Amino acid sequence: MFFFFGGWSVWNPAQFEPFARHFAGLGCVAICADYRVSSRHKTAPADAVRDAKSAVRYVREHAKEWGADPNRIVAAGGSAGGHLAACTALVPGLLDEKGTKDADAAPNALVLFNPVLDTSAAGFGGAKRGDELKPISPQHHVREKLPPVLVLHGTADATVPFKQVETFAKAMKDAGNVCEVEAFEGRGHGFFNHPDFRKGAKPDDYEACVKRATKFLEEQKLLPARPPQK
Secondary structure, eight states, X not given: OEEOOSTTTOOOGGGGHHXXXXXXXXXXXXXXXXXXXXXXXXXXXXXXXXXXXXXXXXXXXXXXXXXXXXXXXXXXEETHHHHHHHHHHHSOOXXXXXXXXXXXXXXXXXXEESOOOOOSTTXXXXXXXXXXXXXXXGGGGOOSSOOOEEXXXXXXXXXXOXXXXXXXXXXXXXXXXXXXXXXXXXXXXXXXXXXXXXXXXOHHHHHHHHHHXXXXXHHTTOOSOXXXXX
């Protein structure tokens, strides 16, 4: 399931349709999730995290109805959407449904495209917000026994500096988790997009991202897709 980018402010779930079609072609149930954004709903980033967690919980609850395995959910996203995907696995709480546990809303793997991983005063937006968003900062909730993660990130990203990803990956590995980083030399923010979505995007970068994500999920035994066991 994919979460679109936009700084928790703007809206376009169609961003990851090309990726979704690719994985649907491999037999997966592919979902482009929606969530509340400030420009349309006057909401805060924490509300978007709540929505992302509700989406994962809903998918897990209904997976078997769709021919999917509730224990083989992959959350993916770009930029702020990557932050939301990461939060579903790392950030505790923010669960809207009564009786829901963190595990109900946590995916089994993460594929993150130039994600926002540090929302503290030292990270994304910290100059304006200070530590306001630190409670939903994935970097500050790293611990052991987290799902495997792949991060695809441009080394020339001026929006989310590559150093942020390196810091996150080190913390994840120090905690005993799988965290792979695929560095795209000289690429900036949003490099992974399909040209049909972002004019000027490079088809080769999109194809490289799809190929690397597919390989990672194969290595994690999440591909090839298979129906749930009865």
